[in-house]
Amino acid sequence: MKRAADLLVDTLMLHGVDRVFCVPGESYLSVLDSLSQQSGIDIVTCRHEGSAGFMALADAHLTGRPGVCFVSRGPGAMNASIAVHSAQQDAVPLILFIGQVERAHRHMNAFQEVDYERVFSSMAKWVVEVDDAARLPDIAAMAFHAAQSGTPGPVVVALPEDMLEDVLPSVAAAPLPMPSAGISELMLKRVAAMIGEAKRPLVIAGGLLKNCAGQAALQAAAEAFGIPVVAAVRHADLLPNSHPQYAGHLTYGAPAELSAAVQKADLVLAVGTRLGDVTTQGYRFPAAPHPAQPVIHVWPDASSVGQIRHVALGLVSDPILFLETLRPYAPQSVPRSHIEWSKQLHSIAMELRKWRGPLDAEDGVVFAAAVLAADRVLSKSAIITIDAGNFGGWVQRLMNFGGGRTMLAPSSGAMGYGVPAAVSASLRRPDDEVICFVGDGGFLMTGNELATAMQTGACPVIVVADNGSYGTIRMHQEKHFPQRVSATSLVNPDFARLAETYGALGIAVDRSEQIQDALQTALAARRPSIVSVRTSLEHISASATVAQLRQRAFA
Numbered sequence: 246m247k248r249a250a251d252l253l254v255d256t257l258m259l260h261g262v263d264r265v266f267c268v269p270g271e272s273y274l275s276v277l278d279s280l281s282q283q284s285g286i287d288i289v290t291c292r293h294e295g296s297a298g299f300m301a302l303a304d305a306h307l308t309g310r311p312g313v314c315f316v317s318r319g320p321g322a323m324n325a326s327i328a329v330h331s332a333q334q335d336a337v338p339l340i341l342f343i344g345q346v347e348r349a350h351r352h353m354n355a356f357q358e359v360d361y362e363r364v365f366s367s368m369a370k371w372v373v374e375v376d377d378a379a380r381l382p383d384i385a386a387m388a389f390h391a392a393q394s395g396t397p398g399p400v401v402v403a404l405p406e407d408m409l410e411d412v413l414p415s416v417a418a419a420p421l422p423m424p425s426a427g428i429s430e431l432m433l434k435r436v437a438a439m440i441g442e443a444k445r446p447l448v449i450a451g452g453l454l455k456n457c458a459g460q461a462a463l464q465a466a467a468e469a470f471g472i473p474v475v476a477a478v479r480h481a482d483l484l485p486n487s488h489p490q491y492a493g494h495l496t497y498g499a500p501a502e503l504s505a506a507v508q509k510a511d512l513v514l515a516v517g518t519r520l521g522d523v524t525t526q527g528y529r530f531p532a533a534p535h536p537a538q539p540v541i542h543v544w545p546d547a548s549s550v551g552q553i554r555h556v557a558l559g560l561v562s563d564p565i566l567f568l569e570t571l572r573p574y575a576p577q578s579v580p581r582s583h584i585e586w587s588k589q590l591h592s593i594a595m596e597l598r599k600w601r602g603p604l605d606a607e608d609g610v611v612f613a614a615a616v617l618a619a620d621r622v623l624s625k626s627a628i629i630t631i632d633a634g635n636f637g638g639w640v641q642r643l644m645n646f647g648g649g650r651t652m653l654a655p656s657s658g659a660m661g662y663g664v665p666a667a668v669s670a671s672l673r674r675p676d677d678e679v680i681c682f683v684g685d686g687g688f689l690m691t692g693n694e695l696a697t698a699m700q701t702g703a704c705p706v707i708v709v710a711d712n713g714s715y716g717t718i719r720m721h722q723e724k725h726f727p728q729r730v731s732a733t734s735l736v737n738p739d740f741a742r743l744a745e746t747y748g749a750l751g752i753a754v755d756r757s758e759q760i761q762d763a764l765q766t767a768l769a770a771r772r773p774s775i776v777s778v779r780t781s782l783e784h785i786s787a788s789a790t791v792a793q794l795r796q797r798a799f800a
Contacts, residue, residue, distance in 0.1 A: 246412050246413065246414055247412065247413070247414075247415075248275060248279070248409065248410055248411065248412055249275075249378035249381045249408055249409050249410070249411045249412075249413065250273075250275035250276045250278065250279045250409040250410070251279045252381060252382045252413075252415055252416070252417055253276060253279070253381055253382065253385055253404075253409075254276065254279040254280055254283055254286070255382075255416075255417035256381075256382045256385045256386060256417040256418050257286065257313065257385070258283065258285050258286065258417075259417050259418070259419050259420065260310075260385075260386070260389050260420050261310055261420075262286060262310070262313050263285060263286060263287060264286065264287040264288075264289060264304060264313075264672070264673075265280070265286060265287075265288055265289070265301075265313045265314065265315055266289045266291055266297040266298070266300040266301045266304070266312070266313070266314050266315075266669070267288060267289070267290060267291065267297055267314065267315040267316065268290070268291055268292070268293065268294045268297055268316055268317065268321060268324075269290065269317070270315075270316065270317020270318065270321050270344050271317065271344075271406070272317045272318040272321075272343075272344020272345060272346070272357075272404075272406045273315060273317065273342065273343075273344040273404055273406065273409065274406070275406070275409035275410055276315060276342070276404070276409060277315075287672075289669075289672065289697065289701060290697070290700070291665070291694060291697050292693045292694055292696055292697060293324060293691060293693065293694070294314075294316040294317075294321045294322075294324035294325040295324050295325060295327045295328060295661060295665075295690075295691065296661070296664075296665040296691045296693075296694045296697070297314050297315075297316065297325065297328075297665075298314050298316075298325045298327065298328020298329065298331075298332075298339070298341065299327075299328055299331070299655075299659075299661065299662045299665035299666055299669075299691070300312075300314075300665045300666065300668060300669035300694075301313060301314040301328065301339055301341075301669075302328055302331060302332055302335070302337050302339060302655070302662075302666070303630070303653050303665070303666035303667075303669040303670055303673075304669050304672075304673055305332075305337050305338055305339060306337065306455060306653055307628075307651075307653075307669075307670060307673045307674065308673065309456050310338070311338035311339060311340050311389055311392040311393060311400075312332075312337070312338070312339045312340070313339075313340050313342070314328065314339065314340070314341050314342070315342045315343075316341065316342075316343055316344070317343070317344045317357075318343060318344040318345050318346060318357045318358070318359065319356075319357025319358065319359050320357065321343070321344070322341075322343045322359055322361065322364075323359075323364075325341055325343075326364070326365070326368070327659055327661070328341070328399075329341060329365060329368045329369055329399045329401065330368050330657060330659070331655045331657040331659045331662065332398055332399035333368045333369070333370075333398050333399055334521075334655070334656055334657035335452060335479075335655060335656050335657060336396055336397045336398055336452060336453065336519065337397060337398070337399075337452075338392035338393045338397040338398065338399075339392060339398070339399040339400070340388050340389065340392055340399075340400050340402065341369075341399060341400070341401045341402070342402050342404060343361060343401060343402070343403050343404065344403075344404055344406055345358075345361070345374060345403040345404055345405040345406065346358045346405065346406070347405055347406055347407040348376055348405045348407055348408060349407070351405070361374065361401055361403045362374070365399075365401045368399065369398070369399045369400055369401045370391050370392065370395075370396075370398045370399060370400055371387075371388065371391045371400045371401070372400075372401045372403075373387075373388070373400075373401070373402055373403070374402075374403035374405070375402065375403065375404060375405070375408060376405065376408065377408075378408050378409075378411035378413055378415075379413050379415050381404075381408070381415075382415055382416070382417050382418035383418045384402065385402065385418060386418035386419065386420060386421050387421065388400040388402050389420060389421070390420075390421040390423065393423060394423060394424055394545075395545055395546035395548075396519075396544070396545065396546040396548075396549055397453070425563050425566060426545060426561050426562045426563060426566075427562055427563070427566055427567075427570065428560055428562050428566075428567055428570060428571075432558070432560060433570060433571055433574050434574060435558065436514075436541060436558065436560075436571060436574075437470075437571065437574035437575070437576075439512060439539065439541065439557070439558075440470050440472065440512065440514070441576060441580070442512075443511050443512035444511055444582045444583075444586070445509055445510050445511045445512070445582070445586045446470070446472045446510065446511070446512040446513075446514060446583065446586075447472065447473055447474075447475060447492065447507060447510035447512065447513055447514070447590075448463070448466075448467060448472050448473070448474045448475070448514045448515075448516060449474075449475055449476075449477055449495065449513060449514070449515045449516070449518055449520065449524065450463055450474050450475070450476055450477060450480065450483045450484070450516055450517060450518065451477040451480060451515070451516065451517035451518025451519070451524070451564075452477065452479070452480050452517060452518065452656075453516075453517030453518075453544075453545070453564045453565075454480075454483055454516065454517040454564055454565060454568075455480060455482070455483065456565075458565050459483070459517065459564070459565045459568075460483055460484070460647075462565050462568035462569045462572070463483055463484060463516070463568060464484055464485075464488065464490070465568070465569075465572055466568045466571055466572050466575070467484065467488075467490040468490060469572055469575035469579075470575050470576070470579065470583065471490075471579030471580060471583030471584055471587060472490065472514065472583060472587070473490050473491070473492035473586060473587040473590045473591065474490050474491060474492055475492040475493050475494070475495055475503075475507055475590070476491075476493070476494045476495065477495060477517075477518040477520075477524040477656075478494075478495060478496045478497065478521075478523040478524045478656045479496065479631075479641075479652065479654040479655065479656045480494075480652065481494040481496070481641060481646040481647070481652055482646035482647045482650060482651050482652040483647065484647050485647035485648035486594070486598075486645045486646055486647050486648075487645065487647075487648070488591075488647070488648075489587060489588070489591050490587055490591070491591055491594060491647070492506075492507065492587070492590035492591060492593075492594055493506075493507070493590065493593065493594035493597065494594075494641055494642075495507070495523070495524045495525070495526065496523070496638075496641050497523055497637075497638070497658075498638065498786075498788065499526060500597050500642075500788070502593055502596075502597060503593060503594065503597060504526055504529075504530065506589070506590055506593050507530060507590065508529075508530045508537070510538055511538050511539075512538055512539050512540075512541070513531045513536070513538055513539070513540045513541070514541045514543070515531070515540060515541065515542045515543065515544075516543045516564045516567065516568060517543070517544070517564035517565075518544075519544060519549050520533075520542065520554070521656070523656060528553075528554075531554065532554070533553045533554035534553060534554050534555060535554070535555055536554055536555065536556075539557035539558075540554065540555075540556045540557055540558075541556065541557060541558040541560065542556045542558070542559050542560065543560045543562055543564050543567045544560075544561065544562075544564070545561065545562060545563050545564070546561070547559075547561045597642060598642065598643060598645075600613045600617060600643055602784070603784075604617075604757035605756055605757050605781075606781040606783055606784055607781075607783070608781045608782055608783050609712065609755070609778075609779040609780050609781040609782070610754065610755070610756065610757050610760070610778050610779060610780055610781060611757070611780075611781050611784045612636050612639045612710050612778065612780050612781070612784070613639045613643060613784075613787065614757035614760055615639075615682075615708055615710070615754075615757075615760050615776075615778050615780075616639045616640050616643045616644055616682070617643055618757075618760040618761040618764055619644065619680060619682075619708070619760075619764055620643060620644050620645055621761065622761060622764050622765055622768065623650070623678055623680060623768075624650075624677070624678050625648055625649045625650055626649045626650065626677045626678070627650050627651070627677060627678040627679070627680060628650075628651045628653060628667075628670045628671075628674060628677055628678070628679045628680075629644060629646070629650065629651065629652055629653070629680055629681075629682065630653045630654065630662070630663045630664075630666040630667040630670060630679070630680070630681045630682070630705075631652065631653070631654035631663060631681075631682050631683075632654075632660060632661065632662055632663030632664070632681070632682065632683035632684060632687035632688075633655065633658045633659060633660045633662065633684075633687060633717070634660070634683075634684035634686065634687055634710070634716055634717055635684075635716040635717045635720060635785060635786045635787075636682060636683075636684050636710035636716065636780070637654065637682065638786050638787040638788070639787045640682050642787050643787075651670075653666050653670060660684075660686060660687040660690055661687055661690035661691035662687075662691075663681045663682065663683040663687055663688075663691075663707075664681055664683055664687075664688060664691050664692050664694050664695065664705070664707060665691050665694045665697075666681070667679050667680070667681035667703075667705035667706075667707065668694050668697055668698045668701070668703045668705055669703075670705070671698070671703035671704050671705045672701055672702075672703050675702075675703075675704070678706070678768055679703075679704070679705045679706065680705065680706045680707075680708060680764075680768075681705055681706070681707045681708065682708050682710070683707060683708070683709055683710070684709070684710045684712075684715075684716060685709060685710065685711045685712065685713065685714075685735055685737050685740070686714075686715045686716075686735060688707070688709050688740070689735075689737070692707070692743075695707070695744065695747045695749055695773055695775070696747055698749070698773040699747055699748050699749060699773055703773065704770075704771050704772055704773060704774075705773060705774075706764065706767040706768055706774045706776065707773075707774065707775045707776070708764075708775075708776045708778060709740045709775060709776070709777045709778065710778055710780040711737055711740060711777055711778060711779055711780055712779075712780040712781065712782040712785075713734060713735050713736070713737060713782065714733050714734055714735055714782050714785075715732075715733040715735065716733075716782070716785055716786075718732075718733050719733040719782075719785060719791075720785050720786055720789075720794065723785075723791055723794035723795055723798065724794055724797070724798055725798070726798075727794065727795040727798040727799060728795060739753070739777070740753075740775050740777035741753040741775060741776075741777045743775070744773070744774065744775035744777075747773070748773075749772065749773040749774055749775060750766075750767060750770050750772055750773070750774040750775070751774070751775050751777065752766060752767060752774065752775070752776045752777070753777050753779070754776060754777065754778045754779065755779050760776075760778065763776045764776060
């Protein structure tokens, strides 16, 4: 006989869970008690539920398994909702366990009571409340299956606190077998023929390829068919950026040169991406609902294929399996037109990587300098986490990714992801360098997880772009309401001194020539560090200054 809470923990272990992220709460004390008696699961106690969820998402990216997060009822659940939304947007498997009021008090407006199905139904793949303790192990197994099958995403499981104390003879539930959809030989031949007939085929590669097997399959197929590969938003690490088939990154505000170049494609093969609005630059390429070129869309969930745009072929398949089985149908020699097309796109991508602007300005360091210095000193196995904000444009444009160097960033645009993700990544890969690029606004949302890093032994290096502004919103203000600044100015602490109050290393940088030494010192310290860069607000983005934005707006 065991408590339901014990059976839940046993089920987690059977599913390979070795780490959970949480903010403790009285509504799931039994689970915390059970976890304390298991040496196989590491409990990472966070300082905010949103951070705990972000850490679980980063862990899911690095392990390929669902991230697991526990939070308390009501306020805890609402704080964690940002991670549920990000998991849905990024198609990342996440299981959020939430405490719930006692079963006898449900639907009575009890203290911190929330109807989670109504709250999360538009974001989560499945929301379930476990009233019968005997069903808990099986429901937990079903949650893992739901989070990973079809379109990966978040699952929310509500746990009434009295249910967790029920004692029963049930046993833990083993993992359910995962389905894997493949493609028929006829369809593979048709895809190969369409690629062969095209003069300028292009692969748009997405996040479902973001693991070793996916990256290997992508590179092998791209080389065999001679197809250039452009990365979907926040996935520039899918192919080594120096590889001749790498064609750039379709991120927020992709450079006009890249957007114009890829639109010359006469066939688009979208693999492991849902072709959302950012990757398609506002549903313009491939256009929705009527693309200018034939589109072959490969995704494991039929409901996302051909839903908003006409496709020449909609293939419901595991994207890695698709690429692996397509590879044998490649031609014996790559068509000359594919080689020239790949050279053209790769040349544009490499040219865009060059920075010809200044490294310093009167009001601070141009953030390009920080990124270029980091690119020089970071190892090929480094993990780079990127928060939301304009500073990220320099990271995505100037940093070399792929070939072992990993990008972790939310396509949801959620601020506050960078620091928790860096802590999580450092815990998962303690021997690798982990660096976080974050703005002053994003850091002051979740930077308190520096305390979690100190507590757990994580060693991220956090580079703060301190320009005293919510820069992205300020940029849009200058575009639409030039010189009328509202609600975007920030008064910040001294971030380097703040780091020292946590017991971390703090380094302040005022000029570009100081950055490389600061980063090398921080990386060598092997303890949590903040490198605070006084960043130019005038140079507000990688593509424009404030003065240029105003000039265009008035024009």
